[in-house]
Amino acid sequence: MLVSCPSCGRTEVDIIGLAQAVEERLAKIDRPIKVAVMGCVVNGPGEAKDADVGIACGKGRGVIFRKGEQVRTVEEKDFLEALMEEVQKV
Numbered sequence: 001m002l003v004s005c006p007s008c009g010r011t012e013v014d015i016i017g018l019a020q021a022v023e024e025r026l027a028k029i030d031r032p033i034k035v036a037v038m039g040c041v042v043n044g045p046g047e048a049k050d051a052d053v054g055i056a057c058g059k060g061r062g063v064i065f066r067k068g069e070q071v072r073t074v075e076e077k078d079f080l081e082a083l084m085e086e087v088q089k090v
């Protein structure tokens, strides 16, 4: 299950594109997992912490959470791969 923020004036990355890419990858995973893709670091972390794996994307960097814990900070180019690596660990 994918939760993504609707994106708003705070969004600093292509959150819709990332959410679509994540959704395609999740479709190949055959177990229930909640992933949150959020577009900012102001309101994003709350929802990201609430999911099995979540990312709060800031300008050029994002923070990834797994089971409510902040696990890593990644560069924008690595958002998708890093998020999927954490999904595999759940």
Ligand code: SF4
Binding pocket: 005, 006, 007, 008, 009, 010, 011, 038, 039, 040, 041, 042, 043, 044
């Ligand atoms: S998480 Fe941030 S970017 Fe996404 S809708 Fe909420 S305030 Fe906007």
